[in-house]
Amino acid sequence: MRFLDHQASPAEIRRQGEAQGAIFDIWALRSGDRWRHEAVIRGLCQTAYLGDYTAICRVLGRYKVFVDTKDIGVASHLMLDGYWEMWNTEAIVGLVxxxxxxxxxxxxxxxxxxxxxxxxxxxxxxxxxEPNPPMAALLRRTIAVNGFDGRTTVYEMALGDEDGFATLQVPQNEPKNAHVVQGKGGPGMVEVPLRRADRIPGAADADFIKIDAEGAEQAIWKGLKNVLSRNRPLTILLEFAAIRYADPAAFLDEIMSHGFSLAEVDLVAGVQSRTRKEVLNASPSDDQMLLLTRG
Structure with missing residues (x-):
């Protein structure tokens, strides 16, 4: 397997990739210049339109991802740049x-x-x-085309603090903002299965959890009760926006009661230690990607 010379120009990187069949060295994201890594990845980005508003694109210079071309928020970035939220991408590469x-x-x-x-x-x-049925279908294809279906199980469901069903509101052309709402029916709404995470086979053995659920984080946290109570080493990447919670301070205190150290994955500076006060004093509408580490 050949890796690219990350110090070359973007044009030279593309020439190398085409000539050598090289791929991006994903572990390079653990160190080095973000702007250069992004330039390398953009140089390797390609997209093939498959019809019926579906495309497949090369992301991070090595994986294939199926996308909905009507998706403005995420697919446009993957199709043109080949990466999404590089600050979180870097953090995950360093932690998992x-x-x-x-x-x-x-x-x-x-x-x-x-x-x-x-x-x-x-x-x-x-x-x-992934609870949104069209996105879950793309997710399954993405996992399969990369050869990861033997180690990955896709669950087409929402997670929360009980088992049953939930109503998912999916904004038009912005599926990344799909969120659970009260009530049933209506434009852009779909009923989906709802489960507690701690009742999913194998979930109790989690070493790392990423939670990005557009406001359902507190309910998901409650549904992790039997996972958290094992008190084993665990790292959680959790999106936190105070405006979404009735009592954000109480939610943060509940998180910290399980023995986690507190940090944030900053958009520019990467992983930075945070205090309870700093998290709660941030703009309530800001999405803070909290990094919680135990053990």
């Missing part, structure tokens, strides 16, 4: 190791799931959760 059991909660079309599947290797296990 071979053999881990990982939960990807809010997997969308599978960008982070294929990365996680690669990082855990053939001895690892990935449980990937």
């Amino acid at each position: 190791k071979p053999g881990m059991t990982v939960l990807d909660v809010g997997a969308h079309c599978g960008y982070f799931s294929v990365l996680l599947s690669d990082l855990i290797g053939p001895s690892g296990t990935l449980l990937s959760f």
